Amino acid sequence: MQVSDSLIEFRNVDKTLGKRKVIRDLSFKIEKGKIFALLGPNGAGKTTTIRLLTGLLAPTSGQIVFSNKSNQQIDDTFRQNIGVQDDGNLYDNLTVIENLDLWGDFYQMPQELKHHQIDEILRFFDLFDRKNSKVGQLSKGMRQKVSIARAVFHKPKLLILDEPTSGLDPQAMDNLTHYLKKLVKSRNMTVMMCTHQLQGLEKIADSIGILKEGNLIQYGESREIIEAFWPNVVYQVVATPIDKANILLNKDKNVKSVCNADVFEVSLNAGATIANVVTDLVENNVSVSMVEKVDHTIKEVYFETIGR
Numbered sequence: 001m002q003v004s005d006s007l008i009e010f011r012n013v014d015k016t017l018g019k020r021k022v023i024r025d026l027s028f029k030i031e032k033g034k035i036f037a038l039l040g041p042n043g044a045g046k047t048t049t050i051r052l053l054t055g056l057l058a059p060t061s062g063q064i065v066f067s068n069k070s071n072q073q074i075d076d077t078f079r080q081n082i083g084v085q086d087d088g089n090l091y092d093n094l095t096v097i098e099n100l101d102l103w104g105d106f107y108q109m110p111q112e113l114k115h116h117q118i119d120e121i122l123r124f125f126d127l128f129d130r131k132n133s134k135v136g137q138l139s140k141g142m143r144q145k146v147s148i149a150r151a152v153f154h155k156p157k158l159l160i161l162d163e164p165t166s167g168l169d170p171q172a173m174d175n176l177t178h179y180l181k182k183l184v185k186s187r188n189m190t191v192m193m194c195t196h197q198l199q200g201l202e203k204i205a206d207s208i209g210i211l212k213e214g215n216l217i218q219y220g221e222s223r224e225i226i227e228a229f230w231p232n233v234v235y236q237v238v239a240t241p242i243d244k245a246n247i248l249l250n251k252d253k254n255v256k257s258v259c260n261a262d263v264f265e266v267s268l269n270a271g272a273t274i275a276n277v278v279t280d281l282v283e284n285n286v287s288v289s290m291v292e293k294v295d296h297t298i299k300e301v302y303f304e305t306i307g308r
């Protein structure tokens with residue numbers, strides 16, 4: 001992966017817990033202003049990686065450095081620049097604004113700046129009208145927004161999310177994703193997230209890593225990984241008469257086609273374009289009623305990598 005300007009770099013990090021090596025020779029970079037998703041089955045080492053990053057655990061060997069310019073070891077000063085989303089960090093009996101206020105004091109923010117930034121983040125997340133509601137009375141989706149607001153209102157450079165969409169209904173999930181992307185864009189914030197929610201992840205994560213038993217077995221930009229798995233562009237095409245379409249769709253060595261339940265799956269390599277394929281069909285009196293690109297996903301990459 002081409003990484004031009006990284007914020008965080010893991011260099012050959014090992015971690016042994018008890019007698020088990022749970023992280024093995026882990027190396028990756030997270031680019032500034034991008035979203036990196038760390039995936040993997042239960043027990044793969046995702047939470048351990050987050051704990052190494054936040055300093056709750058120290059590497060057994062290897063280094064975690066901040067920014068490729070300074071190569072500065074992660075230390076307490078840098079940790080001021082990390083926001084960690086965890087809805088377990090919210091106090092249910094306090095209101096939204098009281099929660100944020102308390103955390104501002106933990107961050108030792110000057111009072112005026114704290115009030116200004118709390119106000120700003122409540123408006124950003126459309127939570128201003130609920131600022132006096134007790135957190136325990138909020139819906140799960142709203143609570144997740146408060147926990148992210150809590151993690152970012154002091155303007156950290158890096159936001160860490162552990163299962164941010166877990167337990168959310170599809171609408172709340174979409175809503176949260178929208179705010180997350182808006183936040184990254186407006187603040188050029190860097191995000192590292194661990195998630196089991198793979199649906200649509202390629203639209204959220206710029207890059208991904210897949211951990212299995214502590215080993216990083218897949219790593220790179222989402223788009224590049226998908227293209228490496230499926231280099232050919234694939235379209236679904238409905239064309240009749242089928243027999244004639246079948247002959248035409250298999251005459252060019254740059255086009256491969258299989259017909260399943262009256263739908264052709266047409267795979268094109270670099271020498272072919274869908275426009276030329278469709279023109280050829282139509283000029284030979286084949287009627288084309290549907291042409292749809294098949295988009296591969298990170299979810300498919302995950303199952304190809306980990307196995308089903």
Ligand SMILES: Nc1ncnc2c1ncn2[C@@H]1O[C@H](COP(=O)(O)OP(=O)(O)OP(=O)(O)O)[C@@H](O)[C@H]1O
Binds near residue numbers: 044045047
């Ligand atoms: N304190 C500990 N002592 C020994 N082993 C531990 C300890 N904490 C975690 N582990 C082991 O480390 C491995 C990685 O755990 P980790 O919690 O990082 O996985 P994870 O990928 O976050 O899993 P999940 O998706 O279930 O949250 C697991 O095998 C776990 O049993």
